[in-house]
Amino acid sequence: MTTEPIIEMRNIEKHFGAVIALNGVSFDIRPGECHCLLGDNGAGKSTFIKTMAGVHKPTGGEILFGGKAMHFDSPRDAMEAGIATVYQDLAMIPLMSVTRNFWMGREPIRKVGPFKFMDFKAANDVTMSEMRKMGINLRSPNQAVGTLSGGERQTVAIARAVHFGAKVLILDEPTSALGVRQTANVLSTIDRVRKTGIGIVFITHNVRHAMAVGDRFTVLNRGKTLGTAARGEITPEALQDLMAGGQEMAALEGSLGGTV
Amino acid sequence: MTTEPIIEMRNIEKHFGAVIALNGVSFDIRPGECHCLLGDNGAGKSTFIKTMAGVHKPTGGEILFGGKAMHFDSPRDAMEAGIATVYQDLAMIPLMSVTRNFWMGREPIRKVGPFKFMDFKAANDVTMSEMRKMGINLRSPNQAVGTLSGGERQTVAIARAVHFGAKVLILDEPTSALGVRQTANVLSTIDRVRKTGIGIVFITHNVRHAMAVGDRFTVLNRGKTLGTAARGEITPEALQDLMAGGQEMAALEGSLGGTV
Amino acid sequence: EGERYVLVSHAPDSDSWWNTIKNGLALGGEQMGVTVEYRNPPTGDLADMARIIEQAAASAPDGIITTLADFDVLSGPIRNAVDSGIEVIIINSGTPAQAREVGAMMYVGQPEYDAGFAAGQRAAGDGVGSFLCVNHYIAQPASTERCQGFADGLGVPLGNQMIDSGQDPSEIQNRVMAYLNANPDTDAVLTLGPTSADPTILALDQMGLAGDIYFGTFDLGGDIVQAISDGVIQWGIDQQPFLQAYLPVVVLTNYHRFGVLPGNNINSGPGFVTADALGLVADLAGEYR
Amino acid sequence: MSNPDATVDERIKETSKLRKALIRPELGAIVGTIAVFAFFIIFAGDSGMFNAQGVLNWSTVSAQFMIIAVGACMLMIAGEFDLSVGSMIGFAGMSIAIISVTLGWPIWVAIILTFVLCIAIGALNGIIVVRTGLPSFIVTLAFLFILRGFTIFFPQLIERRTIIGGISEAAEGDWLAPLFGGKVGGGFFIWLGDLGVIEVFSRGTRAGQPVVDGIPMLIIWALGLVAIAHIILTRTQFGNWIFAAGGDAQAARYVGVPVNRVKIQMFMFTAFCACVFATCQVIEFGSAGADRGLLKEFEAIIAVVIGGALLTGGYGSVIGAALGALIFGVVQQGLFFAGVESSLFRVFLGVILLFAVILNTYIRRIITGER
Amino acid sequence: MSNPDATVDERIKETSKLRKALIRPELGAIVGTIAVFAFFIIFAGDSGMFNAQGVLNWSTVSAQFMIIAVGACMLMIAGEFDLSVGSMIGFAGMSIAIISVTLGWPIWVAIILTFVLCIAIGALNGIIVVRTGLPSFIVTLAFLFILRGFTIFFPQLIERRTIIGGISEAAEGDWLAPLFGGKVGGGFFIWLGDLGVIEVFSRGTRAGQPVVDGIPMLIIWALGLVAIAHIILTRTQFGNWIFAAGGDAQAARYVGVPVNRVKIQMFMFTAFCACVFATCQVIEFGSAGADRGLLKEFEAIIAVVIGGALLTGGYGSVIGAALGALIFGVVQQGLFFAGVESSLFRVFLGVILLFAVILNTYIRRIITGER
Numbered sequence A, B: 001m002t003t004e005p006i007i008e009m010r011n012i013e014k015h016f017g018a019v020i021a022l023n024g025v026s027f028d029i030r031p032g033e034c035h036c037l038l039g040d041n042g043a044g045k046s047t048f049i050k051t052m053a054g055v056h057k058p059t060g061g062e063i064l065f066g067g068k069a070m071h072f073d074s075p076r077d078a079m080e081a082g083i084a085t086v087y088q089d090l091a092m093i094p095l096m097s098v099t100r101n102f103w104m105g106r107e108p109i110r111k112v113g114p115f116k117f118m119d120f121k122a123a124n125d126v127t128m129s130e131m132r133k134m135g136i137n138l139r140s141p142n143q144a145v146g147t148l149s150g151g152e153r154q155t156v157a158i159a160r161a162v163h164f165g166a167k168v169l170i171l172d173e174p175t176s177a178l179g180v181r182q183t184a185n186v187l188s189t190i191d192r193v194r195k196t197g198i199g200i201v202f203i204t205h206n207v208r209h210a211m212a213v214g215d216r217f218t219v220l221n222r223g224k225t226l227g228t229a230a231r232g233e234i235t236p237e238a239l240q241d242l243m244a245g246g247q248e249m250a251a252l253e254g255s256l257g258g259t260v
Numbered sequence C: 001e002g003e004r005y006v007l008v009s010h011a012p013d014s015d016s017w018w019n020t021i022k023n024g025l026a027l028g029g030e031q032m033g034v035t036v037e038y039r040n041p042p043t044g045d046l047a048d049m050a051r052i053i054e055q056a057a058a059s060a061p062d063g064i065i066t067t068l069a070d071f072d073v074l075s076g077p078i079r080n081a082v083d084s085g086i087e088v089i090i091i092n093s094g095t096p097a098q099a100r101e102v103g104a105m106m107y108v109g110q111p112e113y114d115a116g117f118a119a120g121q122r123a124a125g126d127g128v129g130s131f132l133c134v135n136h137y138i139a140q141p142a143s144t145e146r147c148q149g150f151a152d153g154l155g156v157p158l159g160n161q162m163i164d165s166g167q168d169p170s171e172i173q174n175r176v177m178a179y180l181n182a183n184p185d186t187d188a189v190l191t192l193g194p195t196s197a198d199p200t201i202l203a204l205d206q207m208g209l210a211g212d213i214y215f216g217t218f219d220l221g222g223d224i225v226q227a228i229s230d231g232v233i234q235w236g237i238d239q240q241p242f243l244q245a246y247l248p249v250v251v252l253t254n255y256h257r258f259g260v261l262p263g264n265n266i267n268s269g270p271g272f273v274t275a276d277a278l279g280l281v282a283d284l285a286g287e288y289r
Numbered sequence D, E: 001m002s003n004p005d006a007t008v009d010e011r012i013k014e015t016s017k018l019r020k021a022l023i024r025p026e027l028g029a030i031v032g033t034i035a036v037f038a039f040f041i042i043f044a045g046d047s048g049m050f051n052a053q054g055v056l057n058w059s060t061v062s063a064q065f066m067i068i069a070v071g072a073c074m075l076m077i078a079g080e081f082d083l084s085v086g087s088m089i090g091f092a093g094m095s096i097a098i099i100s101v102t103l104g105w106p107i108w109v110a111i112i113l114t115f116v117l118c119i120a121i122g123a124l125n126g127i128i129v130v131r132t133g134l135p136s137f138i139v140t141l142a143f144l145f146i147l148r149g150f151t152i153f154f155p156q157l158i159e160r161r162t163i164i165g166g167i168s169e170a171a172e173g174d175w176l177a178p179l180f181g182g183k184v185g186g187g188f189f190i191w192l193g194d195l196g197v198i199e200v201f202s203r204g205t206r207a208g209q210p211v212v213d214g215i216p217m218l219i220i221w222a223l224g225l226v227a228i229a230h231i232i233l234t235r236t237q238f239g240n241w242i243f244a245a246g247g248d249a250q251a252a253r254y255v256g257v258p259v260n261r262v263k264i265q266m267f268m269f270t271a272f273c274a275c276v277f278a279t280c281q282v283i284e285f286g287s288a289g290a291d292r293g294l295l296k297e298f299e300a301i302i303a304v305v306i307g308g309a310l311l312t313g314g315y316g317s318v319i320g321a322a323l324g325a326l327i328f329g330v331v332q333q334g335l336f337f338a339g340v341e342s343s344l345f346r347v348f349l350g351v352i353l354l355f356a357v358i359l360n361t362y363i364r365r366i367i368t369g370e371r
Ligand SMILES: Nc1ncnc2c1ncn2[C@@H]1O[C@H](COP(=O)(O)OP(=O)(O)OP(=O)(O)O)[C@@H](O)[C@H]1O
Pocket: A016, A017, A019, A020, A021, A039, A040, A041, A042, A043, A044, A045, A046, A047, A048, A088, B150, B177, B179, D371
């Protein structure tokens, strides 16, 4: 892992009015690695990756992309640069068809004379085949996303990110609402995607999910980094402690038999 | 665990139009035990507990409450009978104050002549003290729930169920969106509540969370029970397999090092 | 010198016919050297109008000039104004008898039913036996009275011959066409003002009936005058709104300054405007006519 | 690692105490009311707007708005709204007129039957909304047209005109009518008139009597409804259910709040308020017209929104709505007093609405932690 | 343990193929259109409703509705709606009249300036909605009042009247005006008349000419706008963005759809449609009135909703909206042909709206898997 980082975030700060959500966070992500971002509720994980994805503008700090300073003015800019994000709240529109969702924001264009149309044939074909690659057989590409299960929707979102040749794929708690099988599916998808050389930022509250696929682990707490550790440098138990801020855990763990 | 069950559900069926969500599920819950309900996405867990809580009327099967057949016409009936539920989607109203949420549906009444008013003084006092017992210090009982964190909201919901003297407390994926510390908090709350003799139905996708507090484990799959096992009768790995329906797990587990 | 008079009408903001009133009022105020104000309920709600009269009375003007669109609704507030020492003149709607009853000084206007009746008699004389009344403001009682009067003047029952045309010109036009298509043996068309007359002219033009079918209208406007001179409209009933606003200002001012008062009510209409006597009307229609 | 003092979160900057004390749903409406009164005291202070007659005038108009605003407010907090209020006003008035004048039944029968009818229609509105899950915008829009249609159709069919008078005569000596059309406190005002505090009529049959001879029942109804609705909303169990039904119907249903019943009852209450409005109007003016109540639904909604309620439900205040109605009434009448061209009233109204709602949104976000 | 054939879920009962083929957003409107035509063919078949003149009659009315429905539909799909459409129609007409008649500028300048002005106001609406996050109901309600106020105020101030005529004269010989007020296909209809396919006038000034002498540009505009909007919505990238903006603005924003821009553009398009409506009307009737366009916003919304669009955005069809407008127009005119008491039109409209929307909701739920 001595390759150059794709993105490096230095000392990022973000304030929302009176709330200081991020207070100097540094982080980087390299090709082909899965970097897990862990931390308590409200630690600032979602805020941090939204800053990375161009949704929020940082109040302070700098973002280096491929070694050069970057300013993303919109999620579009970040996407163009190769940063794809699957948000906690899914970022799929239930009323729209799978194809329309898959291509949303990056629709394929077919020119007829001076007019630009959306190329539905190509769009449908690609959607069906990409979904099939992910192991999901759609009834039809015109099926509304609202008729899919949660795991299937998650997969559509990942498939589209991969298809658009993302260099970095950010996943915000993709497994929190999923069953065991769906979770295993998402994790193995992460593994597969990582092997193609894409860098992955994976946010989760579940230490085992993190340990299953993570190469490095960064823990946030109240808007600050508690440090980054590589796989093998840290035990699941230590990570768990770190995520909980070390507080009161001894007592709780004791009473519950250390199985959390 | 030879006490009589508080609720016994026999052969419950539930159809939504063309969808058969439950296809004969039997289940029971005894005082002081934590009965975990596990299963894939869409297995029918939420539908099942909604049937128990009076939200849905079962298409077939019977519900025995304290040995007698019962028909709940509304969630209110079930609540009166002592079944309290904390739903997956939280069942809190962000725009309303903590007190109003806490008492929603069961407001304390103070009579002034022929008029019935809501007793805000008592309501506020109880809310503050119940929340303090759960380890949460509110700024004010008039604070809007929208200003609380996810874990805090979850705790309000549990506190209210306990306060109203529930005999059975149903928790639908209370930990899925929570951080480690908040999760530990909720699990130890479950443990505390169970010790008071209340029966708990705990739904989760996380085998470790289930193993931490569960006394018995029932796995649903595609609307049917795969069976119930008591603590100690089953290993976490076997449970995991059961939840995923046994499918493709070997392959996935292998590639991910068995850590899911 | 410096008297203040308030004119309260029942018309919604958008009713264009009342411009002539406003202009007459303004001119009267200017010539007499008095302050004049125009007030109306924005949506034409008569209950709101009652409040406006009360409110005008509260501002203690020297006189109030008001329409009496609904005796039941307006008599109370008007009587209060009269009793608190404000001179009131009733214009436009209501009857002389009602004006006397509320204690008003005089009545200037055209009793609607009578005007409709006179028009009906005139049409009956011209051989009309059935008609279409295009009512663009059906919720206003005066409009219905005009149609009813016309029917009674003709001596036929009103029945379904009055349509609720709405206020959108294209809808009016098409509804008139629809009615005439469905009832091809209709002898005459009666419209109640420029709002319904202008699109009706176009409708008849479209159907090739312009000049062929008997066509009378209430109230003048630019297009109506043009149509009269073109022979499309046989007559327009002019109630001379200018006078309804102008004369009360003059009467009130002179009464306040010199204590003089005409001995009787003034009927500003109905006057039938036909192609023979257009002249000035054509130039000033919509502004002072 | 983290701050040892857990009750103080170091990530929240400080907010002043004063700001906290001021932050309440009605704040926007309170500020607006003060501003509006200040404006008119300056620009129309000597126009008679603040003498007895003038005060009565804008109070009456405001009271009218208040009556329908209270209904609209409760309904909006319960998460729905009703565009058929205006048509309902016309319909109720016409119903009283037809029953009492055309059919010749006693006026109290007419009033009671009309209330029953209107509340039933309100319930129907509610039942359709609750059963079908359709937005109330659409359902009540349909009733806006249906009710207005009948209001024009029936009197035309029966009486061949769209306005029916003669209700004053029918109401004479009736026991119920004064409850809507009467005035109270006559003696007090005569005393004030004798003292010279308020002006007296200078001529006519009532010479010597005070120009204001009592407080119309309309105002009493308005204040009464505001008080009752406010108490119900803030101090009772049912009030909590109203907030819950509008805040999140599903969540409320799950904890046993009878959401459907609450919503239907609020539709009925709105219809009741519209009917009070119509009855007061009909009894006071003695006639019913097919055009009564046009656009009143918007005016009610505007007053409620100026008063700080959230269009999507679950948040609001009856006091705020009442102040919104007051602002509305004072501005409408005040512009006349101030001699502003009446067509500009609408422009003012639109601008006030925009500003009020922006201010209210800001306040609400502070209170509820929304983003 | 589970069914080996994973593609067939044993828990889903079967649905017929026919039903699947029929299930589309416009289905409700298509059924409604058929029903309405069937109804009038039976009850008004011999009243002239379906001869050349009759067809032109209801087509023109429907075309009017269509023009504003197209704008309202696109905007509603983008998740907003505009209550100021009606006021905008009045405002645009007045603007053309003032510029051309009062200022005496050429009519094409007046038309172009008015379009620019209206689209700018549409953009302002959109910017306020997008920036403040207020519901468009409130913002556009404010503009409903503001624009109507100015529409009444300005002509009174300038011309001392609220209706300005003489536009026909101003439009004579103009190059742009015929695009809005002309007719096309005159020769074709004369030929048809000569053939006897369509009737000719039997009396009056135009005896011998065909009863229909061309298709008004209004209809051409309506069909053109429907076609273009339909293609944009269903076949282009921008169309996908419109759906996305209305379906879930936040989600769309996250994947890079410029949601704010899309919404503002849809407000501008709605203003454009209102302006087309106003221009056609002004050129055809030769005058502008301050009361033009009253309640048109509701009529547009009704047509769109009958056409299957979802009030809360993200779902709908321009074709559906056009059929909704057709239903609206046919019912309105058809009742005249059928000789039904005209005030009952409103009642019919309300009832049709209710039924259409219930049917549409049912269809939509099947398509989108909503519950
Ligand atoms: N738009 C916003 N405006 C104001 N405060 C915000 C905003 N977004 C986030 N915050 C605040 O910033 C802090 C960090 O929130 P964030 O969503 O990043 O946490 P998180 O680590 O993703 O938590 P979780 O694990 O619950 O998803 C919280 O205190 C939150 O309330």
